[in-house]
Amino acid sequence: MGRGRNRSTDGLLPGKRMTRVYRAVLPPLTLGVLLLVAWDLATRTGAVSTYFLPTPWDLADRFIDEIRHGELLDYTEETATEALAGGGLGLAVALPLGYLIARSKIAAAALQPYIAATQAMPAVALAPLFAIWLGYGLLPIAVLCALLVFFPIVVNTVLGLRGVDPEVMNAARVDGVGWWGMLWYIELPLALPSVLTGVRNGFTLSITGAVVGEFVMGGEGLGQLLTVQRQEDDTVGLFSTLVMLCLLAAVFYGVVRLFERLVKR
Incomplete structure (x- = not known):
């Protein structure tokens, strides 16, 4: 009976449910961070002109404004x-x-x-x-x-x-x-x-x-x-x-x- 109470509403144990969440969230989040870093480096070093590609921080400021x-x-x-x-x-x-x-x-x-x-x-x-x-x-x-x-x-x-x-x-x-x-x-x-x-x-x-x-x-x-x-x-x-x-x-x-x-x- 105790085991049944520890299950979540979708039938998964809490540990397995968290594992599923991590697998769903971490890969796209990691890729997003890596792309953001590469983007920042490309604009910061001048490899790409900010006329063609704004820095992520300028974009964030403009979007929020x-x-x-x-x-x-x-x-x-x-x-x-x-x-x-x-x-x-x-x-x-x-x-x-x-x-x-x-x-x-x-x-x-x-x-x-x-x-x-x-x-x-x-x-x-x-x-x-x-x-x-x-x-x-x-x-x-x-x-x-x-x-x-x-x-x-x-x-x-x-x-x-x-x-x-x-x-x-x-x-x-x-x-x-x-x-x-x-x-x-x-x-x-x-x-x-x-x-x-x-x-x-x-x-x-x-x-x-x-x-x-x-x-x-x-x-x-x-x-x-x-x-x-x-x-x-x-x-x-x-x-x-x-x-x-x-x-x-x-x-x-x-x-x-x-x-x-x-x-x-």
């Missing part, structure tokens, strides 16, 4: 709104379409070539068309984000549903489970890990779609800020904005990952 006194958070909020809107739109289309492809051979044969063809068209080439068709503002940028989100979610939804054991589904049918019960209680739970992997990757890509959309169609987000900083040759500002984009992508990825872990419990 932009957070405290600048408008970086306002730009970030705009980009996050566009990415979330596009991600939601892509998710709403991709999930039912993925189910249709997974469960209908005719639909799969008809749709898969066109879905694959959408990935051959670069987002930056489609953005001007969306501006002509939909105007400017949130809607065309959200649609552009949705296109980037759409493909990984569709692919992973199809893989997850096709990976459901047919014997489990046949047994459920014998017990009288209908279409909705099959989907909600059997297919969705078993396919959920694969689906959430697609959602995680897709929502991370939605930030790229938002930035590309702002490059072409304007806006008030981080893409527009990058355009201004590029025109002003503001290298430190460019790096500061890129850091914020990386943090935003990490937040999106982490939130979906956290949801995935909560669902698995």
